Structures are given as structure tokens and as C-alpha cells.
Amino acid sequence: MPPLGVHLKVQEKHVVIDNGILQMTLSNPEGIVTGIQYNGIDNLLEVLNEEVNRGYWDLVWSEPAGPGIFDVIKGTSFKVIVEDENQVEVSFTRTWDPSLKSTLIPLNIDKRFVMLRGCCGFYSYAIYEHLEGWPDFNLSETRIAFKLRKDKFHYMAVTDNRQRVMPMPDDRLPGRCQPLAYPEAVLLTNPINPDLKGEVDDKYQYSIENKDNKVHGWICFDPPVGFWQITPSDEFRSGGPVKQNLTSHVGPTTLAMFLSAHYSGEDLVPKFRNGEQWKKVFGPVLIYLNSVWTDEDPLLLWEDAKMQMMVEVESWPYSFPASEDFPSSEERGYVSGRLLVKDRFIDESYISADAAYVGLALPGEVGSWQRECKGYQFWTRADPDGFFSISDIRTGDYNIYAWVPGFIGDYKYDVTITITSGCDIDLGDLVYEPPRVGPTLWEIGVPDRSAAEFYIPDPNPMYINKLYINHPERFRQYGLWERYADLYPDGNLVYTVGVSDFRNDWFFAQVTRKKENNTYEATTWQIKFNLGSINKNGSYKLRLAIAMASVSELQVRFNDSKVNPPHFSTGLIGKDNAIARHGIHGLYWLFSVDVQITWLVEGDNTIFLTQPRSVSPFQGIMYDYIRLEGPSSDSNPNKKY
Numbered sequence: 001m002p003p004l005g006v007h008l009k010v011q012e013k014h015v016v017i018d019n020g021i022l023q024m025t026l027s028n029p030e031g032i033v034t035g036i037q038y039n040g041i042d043n044l045l046e047v048l049n050e051e052v053n054r055g056y057w058d059l060v061w062s063e064p065a066g067p068g069i070f071d072v073i074k075g076t077s078f079k080v081i082v083e084d085e086n087q088v089e090v091s092f093t094r095t096w097d098p099s100l101k102s103t104l105i106p107l108n109i110d111k112r113f114v115m116l117r118g119c120c121g122f123y124s125y126a127i128y129e130h131l132e133g134w135p136d137f138n139l140s141e142t143r144i145a146f147k148l149r150k151d152k153f154h155y156m157a158v159t160d161n162r163q164r165v166m167p168m169p170d171d172r173l174p175g176r177c178q179p180l181a182y183p184e185a186v187l188l189t190n191p192i193n194p195d196l197k198g199e200v201d202d203k204y205q206y207s208i209e210n211k212d213n214k215v216h217g218w219i220c221f222d223p224p225v226g227f228w229q230i231t232p233s234d235e236f237r238s239g240g241p242v243k244q245n246l247t248s249h250v251g252p253t254t255l256a257m258f259l260s261a262h263y264s265g266e267d268l269v270p271k272f273r274n275g276e277q278w279k280k281v282f283g284p285v286l287i288y289l290n291s292v293w294t295d296e297d298p299l300l301l302w303e304d305a306k307m308q309m310m311v312e313v314e315s316w317p318y319s320f321p322a323s324e325d326f327p328s329s330e331e332r333g334y335v336s337g338r339l340l341v342k343d344r345f346i347d348e349s350y351i352s353a354d355a356a357y358v359g360l361a362l363p364g365e366v367g368s369w370q371r372e373c374k375g376y377q378f379w380t381r382a383d384p385d386g387f388f389s390i391s392d393i394r395t396g397d398y399n400i401y402a403w404v405p406g407f408i409g410d411y412k413y414d415v416t417i418t419i420t421s422g423c424d425i426d427l428g429d430l431v432y433e434p435p436r437v438g439p440t441l442w443e444i445g446v447p448d449r450s451a452a453e454f455y456i457p458d459p460n461p462m463y464i465n466k467l468y469i470n471h472p473e474r475f476r477q478y479g480l481w482e483r484y485a486d487l488y489p490d491g492n493l494v495y496t497v498g499v500s501d502f503r504n505d506w507f508f509a510q511v512t513r514k515k516e517n518n519t520y521e522a523t524t525w526q527i528k529f530n531l532g533s534i535n536k537n538g539s540y541k542l543r544l545a546i547a548m549a550s551v552s553e554l555q556v557r558f559n560d561s562k563v564n565p566p567h568f569s570t571g572l573i574g575k576d577n578a579i580a581r582h583g584i585h586g587l588y589w590l591f592s593v594d595v596q597i598t599w600l601v602e603g604d605n606t607i608f609l610t611q612p613r614s615v616s617p618f619q620g621i622m623y624d625y626i627r628l629e630g631p632s633s634d635s636n637p638n639k640k641y
Contacts, residue, residue, distance in 0.1 A: 004019060004020025004021075004117070005019070005020075005084075005085030005086065005117055006018070006019040006084075006085060006086065006087060006088045006115050006116065006117050007019070007088075008080065008083050008088045008090070010028070010078075010080070011028065012028070013027065013028055014026065014027060014028055014034065015027075015028045015078065015090060017088050017090070017113070017115045017122070019115050019116070019117055019118070019119065021038070021118070021119070021120050021289075022036060022037060022038040022120065022121070022122070022289055023035075023036070023037040023038075024036055024037075024113070024115065024122055025037075026090070026092070026113065027051055027052075028078050029075045029076055029077055029078040029092060030052070030074040030075050030092065031057075031073075031074070031075040031078070031090075031092025031111045031113070032051060032052050032054065032055065032056050032072070032074065033045065033054060033055025033056065033113075033146070034051040034054055034055070035054070036055070036287075036289070038225065038289045038291075039223060039225050039289070039291045040223060041149075041152065041220075041223070041225060043149070044148055044149060044152070044153075044220075044225070044227055044289070045146065045147060045148060045149065046147045046148060046149050046150065047149065048150075049147055052072060052074075053072075053147060054146070054147050055144070055145070055146045055147070056072050056073070056144070056145055057072075057073040057109075057111055057124075057126060057142070057143070057144050058070065058071060058072045058073060058141075058142070058143060058144075058145060059071050059073060059105065059139060059141060059142040059143075060139075060140045060141040060142075061105040061137055061138060061139050061140065062137065062138045062140070063102065063135070063136070063137060063138075064136050064137070064138065064271070064273070068140060069105075071104070071105060073094060073109055073111065073126075074094065075092030075093055075094050075109075075111060076093070076094050076095070077092070077093045077094075077095070078090065078091070078092055079091045079093070081112070081322045081323075082114075082322050085117060086116065086117045087114065087115070087116050087117065087320060088114070088115050089112060089113070089114045089320075089321070089322050090112070090113050091110055091111070091112050092110075092111045092113075093108070093109065093110045093111070094108070094109045095108050096108055096134070101135060105137060105139070106130060106134040106135045106137055107128050107129060107130055108127075108128075108129040108130075108131070109126060109127070109128055109129075110126060110127040110129075110323070111124070111126045112124065112125050112126065112127075112284075112321070112322075112323065114284065114320060114321065116320065120288060120289050120290055120308075121228075121286050121287050121288040121289050122286075122287055123283070123284040123285065123286050123287075123318075123320075123321075124144060124256075124283055124284060124285060124287070125281060125282060125283030125284035125285070125321060125323075125326070126281070126282050126283060127279065127280070127281050127323060127325050128142075128278075128279065128280050128282065129278070129279040130272055130276070130277065130278040130279070131277060132275055132276070132277040133275040134275055135275075136271075136272055136273045136274070136275070137271075137272055138269050138270070138271050138272070139259065139269065139270050139272070140259075140260070140261050140269045141259055141260045141261065142258050142259045142282065143255050143256055143257045143258055143259075143260070144229075144255070144256040144258075144285065145253060145254075145255055146227070146229070146253065146254045146255075146287070147251055147252070147253055148218055148227055148251065148252040148253070148254065149220075149252075150168055150169055150170075150251075150252060152220040152222075152225075153218035153219065153220050153227065153252040154166060154168075154218075154219075154220075154221070154252070155218065155219040155220075155221065155298075156206075156216075156217070156218050156219075156248050156249075156252065157216065157217065157218075157219065157302045157305075158206050158208060158216040158247045158248055159208070159212070159216075161471065161472070162206065162467065162473070163302065164466075164467050165193065165195075165196075166201075166249075166250055166252065167188055167191055167192075167193070167196050167199075167201050167250050168191070168192045168193070168250070169250055169251055169252075170192060171186075171188050171190075171191040171192060171193075171196070171201070171250075172186050172201065172250065175190065176188065176189065176190045176191060176192075177189055177190075177191075177201075180200065180202075180463070180478065180479075181479075181580070181617065182580055184202050184203055184204055185200060185201070185202040185204075185478055186200070186201055186202075187199075187200055187462075187463065188200070188201060198462070198464070199464060199465055199466060200463050200464065200465050200477075200478040200479075201250055201465075202465075202478055202582070203246060203249030203250065203253075204246070204262075204580075204581035204582050204583075205465055205467075205468070205476045205477075205478070205582050206246070206247050206248060206249055207244045207245060207246055207247065207262070207263070207581065207582070207583065208244065208245065208247050209241065209242045209243065209244050210234045210237050210239065210240070210241050210242065210243050210244075210245060211234065211241035211242065211379070213231060213245055213247060213257075214230065214231055214232070214309050214313065215228055215229070215230045215231075215288075215305050215306060215308075215309040216228070216229060216247040216248045216254065217229055217248055217254050217288075217305065218248060218252050218254065219298050219299070219301050219302070220298075221298050222294075223291065223294060224291055224292045224293075224294060224296065224298040224301065225289065225290070225291050225301070226288075226289065226290045226291070226298075226301035226302070226304070226305055227254065227287070227288075227289060228254075228286075228287070228288040228289070228290070228305040228308070228309075229248075229254045229255070229256050229285060229286075229287060229288075230285060230286040230287075230288050230305070230308065230309045230312050231256060231285045231286075232285075232286070232309070232312035232313045232315065232316045233313075233316045233317070234377065234379065235376045235377060235378055235394070236258060236280065236281060236282045236283065236376060237257070237258060237259070237377075238258075238259050238260075238268055238270070238372070238373035238374075238377075239264060239268050239370060239371075239372075239373065240357075240359065240361070240369050240370050240372075240377055240379065241357060241359070241379045242357075242449065242585070243263065243264065243268070243370070244262060244263040244578075244583055245257035245260055245262060246260070246262065256283070256285045258282040258283075259282075259373065261575075262577075262581065263548075263576050263577065263578050263581060263583045263585075263586045263587075264371075264575070264576055264586055264587050265574065265575025265576055265577065265586075265587075266575055267371045267575070267587060268371060268373045269373070270373045270374045278374060279325065280374070280375075280376075281323070281325050281326050284318060284321060284326075286308075286312055288305060288308050290304050290305060290308070292304075316392065317329050317332065317392050327394060327395070327421075329391075329392050330421070330422065331395070331421045331422070332391070332392045332393050332394055332395070332419070332421070332422075333393045333395065333419035333420060333421065333422065333423040333424070333425070334389070334390070334391045334392075334393065334423065334424045334425065335360065335389070335390045335393060335400070335417065335419070335425045335427065336387070336388065336389040336390070336424075336425070336426050336427065337387075337388060337400075337426060337427030337428055337429070337430055338353075338382075338385070338386045338387045338388070338428070338429050338430065339353035339356050339358060339382055339386045339388060339402055339404070339411070339430050339431075339432060340352060340353060340386055340429055340430070340431050340432070341353050341404055341407055341431070341432050341433075341434065342431050342432070342433045343407065343433070343434055343436055345436055345438065345439045345440065345632075350431070352382075352384060352385045352386040353382050353386040353402070353404045353432065354382065354383075354384045354385075354386065354404075354405075355381055355382060355384075355404075355405055356381065356382040356386065356388070356402050356403065356404040356405070357379060357380075357381060357382075357402060357403055357404075358379065358380055358381070358382055358388040358390070358400065358401075358402040359377055359378055359379035359380070359390070359400075359401050359402070360377065360378045360379075360390060360393060360398035360399070360400060360401070360417065360419075361375065361376075361377045361378075361398060361399065361401055362374065362375040362397075362398065362399070363397055363398065363399045363416050364399060365412075366401075366410045366411075366412040367401070367410035367412070367588070368401075369399075369401045370587055370588060371587070375396075376394050376396075378390050378392075378393045378394075378398075382402075393419045394419065395419050395420055395421055396418075396419055397416050397417070397418050397419075398416070398417045398418075398419060399412055399413060399416060399417065400412070400413035400417060400427065400430070401413075402430075402432065403449070404432060404434075405447070405448045406446070406447060406448070407432070407434040407447055408434055408435060408447045408543055408545050408590055408625060408627070409434045409435045409590055410588075410590075411430070411432035413427070413430055435543065435590070435592060436629065437539055437541045437629055437631075437632060438538070438539065438540075438541065438629040438630045438631050438632040439629065439630055439632070440627055440628070440629060440630075441529070441531075441540075441628045441629065441630045442497040442498070442529055442627070442628050443625065443626065443627040443628075444495065444497075444502050444506060444527070444623070444625065444626040444627075445502050445506070445545075445623060445624060445625040445626060446625060447545055447624060447625040448624065448625075449545075449547055449585055449588045449624050450547055450584050450585045450624060451475075451508045451509065451547045451548070451584050451585060451622035451623060451624065452475065452508075452584045452585075453502065453503060454502055454503070454506045454507065454508040454623070455502075455503065455504055455505065455506055455507055455508060456474050456475050456480065456508045457480060457483040457484075457486075457487060457507075458474075458483075459477035459478065459479060459480060459483070460479050460482065460483065460486075463477070463478045463479040464477060464478075465477060465478065473584075475508065475582060475583075475584045476582040477582070478582070480508075480509075480582075481509065481511045481579050481580075481617050481618065481620070482514065482617070484507055484509070484511050484513065484523075485513050485514055487507065488507075492513075492523050492524055492525055492526070493505075493506070493507055493510075493523075493525045493526070494525070494526045494528065495525070495526065495527050495528070496528045496529075497527065497528065497529035497530070498529075498530075506623075508584070508622060509548075509579055509620050509621065509622045510523060510525055510609065510611050510620050510621045510622075510623070511523065511579060511611075511617065511618075511619070511620040512611070512613075512614040512616070512617055512619055512620065513614075514617060519614075520614040520615065520616065520617060520619075521614050522610060522611060522612040522613070522614045523610070523611060524561065524608050524609065524610040524611075525608075525609045525610075526606050526607065526608055526609075527606065527607040527609070527626070528604065528605070528606050529604075529605055529606075529607075529628070530603060530604055530605070531600060531601070531602055531603065531605055532602070533602055534597060534600050534601075534602055535630070535631040536597055537631070538597075538630065538631020538632070539594070539595075539631055539632075540594075540595035540597070540600065540628065540629065540630055540631065541592055541593065541594060541595060541628070541629040542556065542568075542592070542593040542595055542607070542626070542627070542628055542629075543590070543591075543592055543593075543625070543626065543627040543628075543629065544556070544570075544589075544590070544591040544592075544593065544623070544626055545588070545589070545590050545623070545624035545625040545626070546570075546573075546574075546588070546589035546590070546591070546621055546622070546623060546624060547584070547585040547586070547588065547622040547623060547624035548574065548576045548578045548579075548583065548584075548585050548586035548587070548621065548622035549570075549573040549574025549576060549586070549587075549589060549620075549621050549622075550574050550575060550576050550577050550578065550579055550580075550586070550618055550619055550620055550621075551572070551574065551575060551613060551615075551616070551618075551619050552572070552573060552574055552611050552613050552619050552620055552621050553569060553570055553571060553572050553573065553611065553612055553613055554569070554570045554573075554591075554609060554610075554611060554621055555568070555569045555570075555608075555609070555610040555611075555612060556568040556569070556593060556607065556608070556609060556610075557607070557608040557610070558595065558599035558600065558605065558606075558607055558608075559599060559600070559601060559605055559606055560608075561606075561608045561610075566610070567593070567596075567599055568591070568593045570589070570591055572613070573589060574586065574587065574589070574621075577618060578622065579617075579618045579619075579620050579622075580618040584622065585622060585624070586622075588624065595628075
């Protein structure tokens with residue numbers, strides 16, 4: 001029997017779209033999703049909430065010097081874009097004019113909802129537009145949020161190994177929990193489900209990098225129904241493939257994150273100045289529903305959702321959106337090439353950029369892609385031989401950016417690439433020469449833009465999330481910043497090159513130390529190493545790759561812990577907040593220190609690394625990788641190549 005067609009019913013205060021599999025109700029003209037009927041459940045969304053607090057687009061914005069304003073986007077005009085038995089697409093728009101100055105964000109917003117024949121779900125996307133000459137503003141976040149029924153959805157899945165029965169939203173209310181160091185984290189003291197007593201709940205424990213954030217959601221066991229948010233492309237997300245975003249969390253809530261400052265701070269808040277013109281399409285994303293027979297394992301719903309995600313990824317860019325602002329595959333372009341690495345201190349010949357991240361983003365400086373947040377980005381991973389291809393690129397001007405796991409720094413192809421409709425550009429061989437002046441004398445860590453390889457302690461038994469016990473992402477536990485003082489009660493970390501092992505002897509974050517009076521003190525770490533002799537005519541270089549910084553400063557001193565000013569300082573850097581939010585990285589920084597010969601001595605040397613900012617437990621630095629390079633002369637007695 002062929003699937004039923006799609007039907008639209010426009011009422012005075014609601015719009016109902018039905019394809020025989022599900023029925024969606026939206027408020028008219030606001031465009032808030034008030035109801036989703038599926039598989040015998042009259043509404044999957046939280047019926048205890050007001051209609052405006054069920055399924056909605058929202059944003060956080062501010063005037064240039066003003067406070068943040070949270071705004072649930074409510075349309076003021078409704079329009080039918082497509083209506084036939086195969087597709088219904090509707091539009092809810094909110095148009096800005098000067099009379100709204102300082103009361104609404106200066107954007108025209110067009111929210112679209114699409115339902116297709118035979119599809120177990122619906123799509124949503126939006127077009128944001130700022131016209132030339134309109135007021136300046138900042139846009140710190142925008143997303144779609146769905147609040148599901150708490151009496152139905154108790155099991156959450158965000159990856160194969162990150163899924164569990166979740167607390168109830170009531171468990172976060174006074175009397176059932178104990179507030180912790182920041183509002184998002186609570187200790188469950190009297191949860192409705194007693195099995196969860198003594199656990200920590202915090203939505204940031206379920207963050208995911210963009211590249212892996214393709215499907216997540218919730219399962220209802222009675223009847224067995226899945227509610228999934230599928231994002232088939234990262235092109236409209238900011239910050240590149242390893243930018244972290246929220247997913248699903250206690251509510252039960254499911255989010256489609258498009259733009260946020262999480263794990264990055266102000267650097268990823270787009271700031272519109274001097275009346276600049278801007279337009280961007282966010283989405284489409286799919287809200288996918290599925291079900292199994294009552295005698296089948298409900299966890300099969302997760303497996304089915306993953307398969308549907310792959311179908312959506314293969315279908316990108318979609319052919320059905322009716323907006324002229326969403327180009328079809330035929331209107332996009334294609335780029336390919338091969339990336340090689342040249343580092344003569346590792347290999348005299350070219351090295352294949354195996355698994356390199358290669359992408360296109362708006363033109364900018366080297367590494368600017370990770371802070372770029374207004375345009376579109378297109379990324380891939382190179383194969384073992386360094387070959388890469390990127391398809392379905394929107395037309396426009398781009399730079400090619402890359403970085404290669406195992407090598408420090410960023411690559412940028414100096415020529416601006418212009419993508420035109422249907423173009424096929426072969427860039428040939430591109431060569432990245434990582435920063436390097438001489439051979440490696442010693443190194444700590446692995447250059448992969450993450451602190452995950454360093455020592456991550458067990459959590460305090462009083463503050464655990466059972467999901468992350470013996471888990472690859474053990475850094476997701478709450479309170480790990482306090483474990484530093486437990487492990488180093490009488491002094492700070494000392495790492496001896498050639499003796500210490502960074503996997504066991506280098507704490508994953510250089511954090512502050514809590515004192516008895518609830519204040520915090522700075523910490524200084526030491527790296528001890530031996531130089532058999534010093535090449536007086538050579539050049540030494542210290543490379544400091546930082547995986548995260550949160551309102552911090554890194555001061556470097558050689559063989560004198562008191563020298564002032566320090567031999568090197570980064571100055572105040574970072575607002576990544578990854579220590580509090582259970583991330584293992586934020587934004588990447590690379591600092592290169594010219595080491596003067598007079599700072600070194602023959603024999604035993606010590607580098608002192610001080611993070612002096614100490615107002616909060618969440619100030620600190622995560623290191624990615626540290627390397628000391630010696631002079632490049634072949635007569636250098638310290639060389640290891």
C-alpha cells in the first residue's frame with residue numbers, strides 16, 4: 001500500500017501538517033511546534049508546558065555593549081510555500097523594522113517546516129538576514145529546542161557508548177538535589193529513581209564535537225518510540241569540525257545547535273558592525289521518529305536512527321527545500337587535492353598528511369577558521385596518502401585550511417578559491433611545513449589539539465556520573481579540577497624528561513589550587529631536563545601548543561622561578577570554560593618561544609610554567625603538546641633525529 005500523501009490544515013490559531021505517519025501542529029502565526037502525534041501517542045511534546053515552551057527556535061543576542069537577551073523566535077506572518085501530496089513546506093516570518101530597535105534582534109527571520117510523503121518525521125530550517133545599514137548587534141547563540149514528555153521519555157542516547165536512563169527534571173528541584181559549583185551541575189540526593197542517588201547531572205557532560213554530532217535523542221519504552229534530532233551537515237555550524245556543542249539533556253530536552261560560544265567564549269560570538277549585510281541558512285535538520293513492536297528491544301530504535309542518519313548524510317544537500325537561499329547540489333562546487341607534510345627533522349622526503357582535517361572557510365589568517373562564525377564551512381579528512389575531496393560547496397570565496405594530527409600548527413593555502421556553480425577544482429599537491437627550526441630535544445604529549453592523552457584522574461566518589469566510569473571519555477566527570485590538589489597536596493607537578501611518562505605524570509589541566517579559606521592560588525609546574533652541552537651559536541625554540549585556556553596566562557621561566565618579568569608570557573588568553581564543562585579542549589593556541597642561550601645551562605635545567613590567575617577553580621590551561629627544539633647544526637650533540 002503506497003504511503004499516504006501530505007495534508008495541510010490551516011486553522012485560526014494553528015497549522016496542522018499530517019502525512020499519515022505523524023501529525024505536527026504549529027501555532028499560527030508564531031511557528032512554535034505545539035504538538036507531535038505519533039504511534040498512538042497524542043503528543044510527544046511536554047503537555048504540561050505552555051505551548052510556547054515545547055518546540056521552538058530561539059536565540060541569544062545583545063546590542064554591542066548590552067546584556068544578553070534570550071528570545072524565543074515567534075513569527076508574525078504565516079505563508080504556505082509548497083502544498084501537494086508529496087510535500088508541504090510552510091513559512092513563519094518575523095520582519096524587523098526601525099520601530100523595533102532595541103526590542104528585537106535586527107534580523108529578518110524566516111522559519112521553515114517541511115513534511116514529505118512517507119517520511120517518519122519533519123525538517124526545519126531558517127534564513128536569517130541582516131540588511132545593510134541596520135543596527136549593530138551580537139548573536140551569541142541560536143538553536144532549535146524540543147521539550148519532550150517527562151512521563152514518556154526516560155532513556156537518552158547521544159553515541160553508542162554514551163546512553164543511559166536519565167534523571168527526571170523534577171530531580172533538579174530543591175529537596176531532590178544539591179546545587180554544585182555552577183547552575184548546570186547538581187548532585188542527586190533524593191531522585192525519583194533511587195538507582196540514580198549520589199550521581200551528578202550536568203548537561204555539559206553530554207557535549208559532542210560537531211563532526212560527531214549527527215544524531216541524538218530519546219527513547220520511550222511504553223510504547224517503544226524514538227525521538228531523534230538528525231543534523232546531516234556541519235556546513236552551517238560555526239567553529240569547524242571539533243567545536244563542541246550541547247546535544248540532549250535532562251528535560252527531556254533535545255537541541256539542534258547552530259551557533260554557540262560554548263568551549264570558546266567571545267571568539268565565537270559573531271559581531272555585526274557598521275551595518276554590514278549578512279544572510280545565512282541554518283539547516284535543514286530532521287526530527288526523526290521511529291517505533292518497534294512491543295516485544296522487540298527498544299534499543300533497536302537507536303540503531304535505526306543511526307541508519308537514518310546515514311541516509312540523510314548521503315542525501316545532502318537536500319533537493320526539496322523551496323527557498324532560493326538553499327542551493328541544490330548542481331549549484332555547488334567541488335574541490336580536491338593532496339596534502340603533504342615537509343619536516344626534514346622527521347623525514348627528508350614528503351610525508352603523507354594521513355587523516356588531516358582539510359576544509360574551506362571564509363578568507364582569513366592562518367587558523368582563523370576556528371574562530372570564524374558568520375559564513376559556511378566545509379570539511380573532510382584526508383585518506384592515508386593525504387588525498388582529499390570536498391563536494392557540494394556553496395558558491396563564494398574561500399581559503400583552504402588544514403591541520404594534521406601529529407604535527408603542530410595550521411596550514412593555509414595562500415590563494416583564495418572562488419567556488420562557482422558546478423565547478424571542479426583540482427588543487428594538486430599542497431605542502432604543509434610545520435613550524436620547526438631544529439631537531440626535537442624532548443617532547444611532552446601528542447600534537448592532536450587535545451589533552452586527552454594526559455593523566456585524567458578518577459572522580460571524587462561523591463561526585464560521579466556512572467556512565468563515565470571506565471569510559472574512554474573519563475574527562476566528562478564532574479569536579480576533576482579539585483583532584484589536582486588531592487594528588488599534589490604538598491607541592492606542584494614536576495615532570496622529569498626521560499623519566500616521567502606524560503600519560504601518568506602530567507595532569508590533564510593546569511588548574512588553580514583551593515585553599516582552606518575558599519580562595520584559590522596559582523600553580524607552577526616544572527619540567528626538568530638535561531643538556532649535555534649548549535651550542536652557543538645555535539638557536540633553541542620552545543613550542544607550546546595549548547588545547548584550552550580559560551581566563552588564564554602562561555608564564556614561562558628558565559632556571560629561575562622568580563625572574564620578573566618572566567622570560568615569556570602569553571598574556572591573558574581564553575574564555576573556553578572547558579574545565580567546568582567537561583571538555584578536553586577548547587580553542588587551539590600555538591606559542592613559540594625563542595630561547596636565549598643565557599637562559600640555559602649545561603647539565604640539569606628546569607622550565608617553570610606558571611598560571612598566575614587564580615580567582616576561580618575554573619581558570620587554567622590544558623596543554624596539547626610541548627617541545628624543545630635544538631639548533632639545526634648537524635654537530636649539535638643533543639640532537640635526537
